Amino acid sequence: MKISKVLSLCAISATVLFGANNLVDKVKQSGMEAIPNSQLEVLKLIDDPKDPITDAKVELGKKLYFDPRMSKSALISCNTCHNLAIGGVDGIAAAIGHGWTANPAHLNSPRIQLSFL
Numbered sequence: 001m002k003i004s005k006v007l008s009l010c011a012i013s014a015t016v017l018f019g020a021n022n023l024v025d026k027v028k029q030s031g032m033e034a035i036p037n038s039q040l041e042v043l044k045l046i047d048d049p050k051d052p053i054t055d056a057k058v059e060l061g062k063k064l065y066f067d068p069r070m071s072k073s074a075l076i077s078c079n080t081c082h083n084l085a086i087g088g089v090d091g092i093a094a095a096i097g098h099g100w101t102a103n104p105a106h107l108n109s110p111r112i113q114l115s116f117l
């Protein structure tokens, strides 16, 4: 490979890496934070001492996750896209939503892991 090609590849790689850093900075500046890794830290964020998580609420959440009445058409549940039987995904390139339309931003359904299972 010619040295000019190697230099071009280095420049492209640097641009890609620099761009990625800018995106991380933009996300941080917008006030977004990463979801904590530990379940305890997540609970600190979502468990309100004035309205604590109870077993009954967890049971309700389980039922709603699989309930297609959560959608306008009453055909789609959370589990349609985040199918827990196959790892919390739907296995397709762009999620199919209401009216059988593909996600307009071409987003796929990220893996969901539920701690109650």
Ligand code: HEC
Pocket (backbone or CB within 6 Å): 065, 070, 076, 077, 078, 079, 080, 081, 082, 095, 096, 097, 098, 103, 107, 108, 109, 110, 111, 112
């Ligand atoms: C039509 C398909 C579809 C349905 C139905 C759906 N989701 Fe999603 N979900 C997605 C897509 C696509 C994303 C990614 C969105 C993005 O990146 O902006 C997502 C993102 C998420 C995320 C963020 C995951 C992460 O790691 O960032 C969570 C949590 C989630 N969905 C939970 C739910 C729950 C709970 C329901 C039911 C109330 C639900 N989803 C219903 C397609 C779906």
